[in-house]
Amino acid sequence: MAFRIGDIIDHSESGVLRGIQKPVACDCWFTSTGKTIPLRIKIMDSEGELHFISDIRVLSSEEKNYCGIKTIEHVCIIAFNNMEYTVKLIFTKEECRWMLVTV
Numbered sequence: 001m002a003f004r005i006g007d008i009i010d011h012s013e014s015g016v017l018r019g020i021q022k023p024v025a026c027d028c029w030f031t032s033t034g035k036t037i038p039l040r041i042k043i044m045d046s047e048g049e050l051h052f053i054s055d056i057r058v059l060s061s062e063e064k065n066y067c068g069i070k071t072i073e074h075v076c077i078i079a080f081n082n083m084e085y086t087v088k089l090i091f092t093k094e095e096c097r098w099m100l101v102t103v
Helices: none
Strands: 020-030 036-044 050-053 056-066 069-080 083-092 097-102
Touching: 020 083, 036 056, 036 069, 036 083, 036 097, 050 069
Parallel strands: none
Antiparallel strands: 020 036, 020 097, 036 050, 056 069, 069 083, 083 097
C-alpha cells in the first residue's frame, strides 16, 4: 500500500468572516510576484454618496480561506473625516472583488 504525500493540501480554514462587510472599488498595485498593495478606495455611504479614501496604511497582509473562498486580507488604517479607523480590505481571488470589513 502506497501513500501519496503530495496530495495533502495545506490550506488552513479561517472560519467565517466577521464584521460589517461593504463592497468597495479599490485602486490596487499588483507586484510582479502577485502581491497586492491597495492604494485608494471608493465607497458609497448609506445615503448614496461616494467617498474617496486615499490615506491607507497597510499594517499586514495575509492569504486566508473563508469558508473555502481564497482571499487576501489586508489589515489597514484609513483616515476619513479627520478620524482613523482600523479596517480589513479583503480581495477575493476567484471573483476579483474587494470588500471593506470594519473590525
